Amino acid sequence: GQYYDDNAYIGLNFKTHLKLAEVLSAVNTTDAETAYGILGRRATSFDELKELGVSIIEHIPEEGKQWPFLNNALNEASLFKEYKDIGEILSEHDSIAFVNAKDSARKAFQKALDTNPASSDYIELCENIANEYYLNDKVWAKELIKKHIAFEDQVQYKKIIDLASMDDLLGDAEFTKEIVKNAKEQCSGFDDYLELFNQMDNGST
16 A cells, blocks of 8 residues: 555554554555454454454444454453443444444343343443433333342442433433332331432432
8 A cells, every 4th residue: 555564564563553554544545444454354352353343433434344343342252341342332333333233232232131240230231222322222221220120239229210310311200200219118217218318419329
């Protein structure tokens, strides 16, 4: 290419090589795509594949270019956070990643749930699944909140009330009332009410 010769850059570490591809994208798209192609053959770990896919989304936003790397990252994932991260990326960039990227985002989120998540993990996923800028699946998000509530001694009432009430998330007034009612029903004495008040007041668990 005009600016890129892989033989000259083969000794670079992955992150530096990626930065070079990003710089090239501003001056010569063909050379940048060549650099990204070489990086695609170098990337093997989940983090490298994810980073590569996100970089291409930002610097060469052409539909389909990012998918092989994000798909490989999804295949390499094994942890809750990894599946969640890929699901978030795919659902947020549905319009440019590839056709029906949200279907794969849903698959990633489901795989995250299959990792036996902690109580707080349901809340993290719920934010992405409910958000109108991500998966925008209100029904599934409500199911996750209910599963979180099933962890009776670990319920983060402030967070789930916010999730249920905010317009860009669930925006469900009736469900919010149900959560508040459930919270009060769990209180059996002064200390319980005080703990609930402090949680609501501070937004902590």
